[in-house]
Amino acid sequence: xxxxxxxxxxxxxxxxxxxxxKFTDDERVKLSSEIRKILNFFNxxxxxxxxxxxxxxxxVLDIESPLRDDExxxxxxxxxxxxxxxxxxxxxxxGPRTVTG
Amino acid sequence: xxxxDYVYASATELLTYFRSDPDKILDYLEAIYDRIRxxxxxxxxxxxxxxREEVEREAENVVKRLKQxxxxxxxxxxxxxxxxxxxxxxxxxxxxxxxxxxVPPYDATAVKLLKESGAVIIGKTNMDEFAMGSTTETSAFxxxxxxxxxxxxxxxxxxxxxxxLAAGEASLxxxxxxxxxxxxxxxxxxxxxxxxxxxxVSRFGLIAYASSLDQIGPMARTIADVxxxxxxxxxxxxxxxxxxxxxxxxxxxxxxxxxxxxxPRLRIAVVKELWRGLEEDVERVLHxxxxxxxxxxxxDEVSIPITRYALPAYYxxxxxxxxxxxxxxxxxxxxxxxxxxxxxxxxxxxxVRSRGFGFEVKKRIALxxxxxxxxxxxxxxxxALRVRRLLKNExxxxxxxxxxxxxxxxxxxPPRLGEAITDPIKLYTMDIDTVIANLIGSPAIxxxxxxxxxxxVGIQFMGPPLSEEKLLYAGALVEELRRGAxxxxxx
Numbered sequence: 001x002x003x004x005x006x007x008x009x010x011x012x013x014x015x016x017x018x019x020x021x022k023f024t025d026d027e028r029v030k031l032s033s034e035i036r037k038i039l040n041f042f043n044x045x046x047x048x049x050x051x052x053x054x055x056x057x058x059x060v061l062d063i064e065s066p067l068r069d070d071e072x073x074x075x076x077x078x079x080x081x082x083x084x085x086x087x088x089x090x091x092x093x094x095g096p097r098t099v100t101g
Numbered sequence: 102x103x104x105x106d107y108v109y110a111s112a113t114e115l116l117t118y119f120r121s122d123p124d125k126i127l128d129y130l131e132a133i134y135d136r137i138r139x140x141x142x143x144x145x146x147x148x149x150x151x152x153r154e155e156v157e158r159e160a161e162n163v164v165k166r167l168k169q170x171x172x173x174x175x176x177x178x179x180x181x182x183x184x185x186x187x188x189x190x191x192x193x194x195x196x197x198x199x200x201x202x203x204v205p206p207y208d209a210t211a212v213k214l215l216k217e218s219g220a221v222i223i224g225k226t227n228m229d230e231f232a233m234g235s236t237t238e239t240s241a242f243x244x245x246x247x248x249x250x251x252x253x254x255x256x257x258x259x260x261x262x263x264x265x266l267a268a269g270e271a272s273l274x275x276x277x278x279x280x281x282x283x284x285x286x287x288x289x290x291x292x293x294x295x296x297x298x299x300x301x302v303s304r305f306g307l308i309a310y311a312s313s314l315d316q317i318g319p320m321a322r323t324i325a326d327v328x329x330x331x332x333x334x335x336x337x338x339x340x341x342x343x344x345x346x347x348x349x350x351x352x353x354x355x356x357x358x359x360x361x362x363x364x365p366r367l368r369i370a371v372v373k374e375l376w377r378g379l380e381e382d383v384e385r386v387l388h389x390x391x392x393x394x395x396x397x398x399x400x401d402e403v404s405i406p407i408t409r410y411a412l413p414a415y416y417x418x419x420x421x422x423x424x425x426x427x428x429x430x431x432x433x434x435x436x437x438x439x440x441x442x443x444x445x446x447x448x449x450x451x452x453v454r455s456r457g458f459g460f461e462v463k464k465r466i467a468l469x470x471x472x473x474x475x476x477x478x479x480x481x482x483x484x485a486l487r488v489r490r491l492l493k494n495e496x497x498x499x500x501x502x503x504x505x506x507x508x509x510x511x512x513x514x515p516p517r518l519g520e521a522i523t524d525p526i527k528l529y530t531m532d533i534d535t536v537i538a539n540l541i542g543s544p545a546i547x548x549x550x551x552x553x554x555x556x557x558v559g560i561q562f563m564g565p566p567l568s569e570e571k572l573l574y575a576g577a578l579v580e581e582l583r584r585g586a587x588x589x590x591x592x
Binding site: 014015016018019020021022023027030031034035037038041042044045046047048051054055056057058059060061065066068077081082084085086087093094095096097098 | 203204206207299300313339342343345410412413414416417424432433434435436438441443444445446447448449450451452454455458460463464466467468469470471472474480481483484485486487488489490491493524525526529541542566
């Protein structure tokens, strides 16, 4: 699999773009030695041949997301506590620009 | 009771004692805090330890409630809670820089139930970052050490909870188990850890790793104590859409006593593929116990060849779910904040994730994103889910003929610090006997089987969904066989 993707540095750059994560230089060194091992480990599943007839099991319970009645409930937690972890400016949640240019 | 009697007494014994004299709760908590002062610097079970004064104030209220005649299932019992289970007003970090300063505004349902039953939360325990690991070494803060040998790991990811129990720093504990995170540290510290049936214990307030696999699990030093704790936390919860609808509570402690007196004969399957590759002395300890269990119960060897693919299937599914779950850490609503002024969303999101997560978490998120990406999803993710179906089908068949499956908890003894973490495959292979229960939603328990030289070995039982009573019974049989063999660490 790694071969198909090309050079290991390219693979890491590809992962960084996909996941929106940057690895440090030390992490890149570790990752380049580990990634091949992990993908080979995953590729063991290829030994099982064609599994097309087996239905994937996403979840062990047959759940249909139950919805509660759309009725407001009283929240006992004060607003100040609910907002205590939020990056704020006044009473607004502060965020970066989503539209650039 | 003397101070050391207090710290190593079972919750069951303590409760009987407190019912006749509620004021003793305060003496007991003093003994626990004295013990923590003595051993915590060596073991480091806790990320956040609550102040003694605060805990004492809470306990005084429990004493009052007991004196007023309230029936409290866990009155005054000191409980350690894994740091990925939300506690209102108490920092909950997931052992990550990402949540280093996060204080939840609400309690997880399991925590709420603990408080209602009169339990006292002592602190929040160390773990692998976001529960990703089997040694408690991926914690962003510090590793926890095994009270049986301070040079070795306590297992993980609920390593802090297990170490706290083994070292006498708490009487009961909560962990969480996505692929063995309760059972692995239980095995490595000679404590008991149960992963309940998927959906039996509410996940509301458990910070998600891989939602189709995660379960909160009770941990203790005895089977009866695990039964007691499970009875408190196994309640249907409308706040968790995967919570199994049930009426009221089950008294697992009472059911266990019933089974121990009627002593039904168990039909136990020994899956031969799961008994391979064990360290020699671990195998010896396990066989000694298994042979004695099989002397009184019906054991048969069965073969399930597909089990050899359980481990890669598990890691693929867990990483895929993690990459989706951990996308919530955008640095705005909670978690690490960075400067957002004049910057784009992608820049901010990337910086938050890169600075907030440690290597193992970043690696699993990145590989999870890769597994789910166009062109690879069918080859990895969907294929792993098909293997999961095959596994479930096979075990459903086994559970038609057998009550339980007996298997090792861990194939090895607890590794030395730094020994397992350098090789990802070695680290992942430790979970070979625990991941199946999570993949198929089954309950499974790890019980101390004995010592290999000076290090603990655990035996595991796994059953069909909602077979917790039988698992506790099997565990109690092991405990009975081991009677006399001291399983208290030298610390």
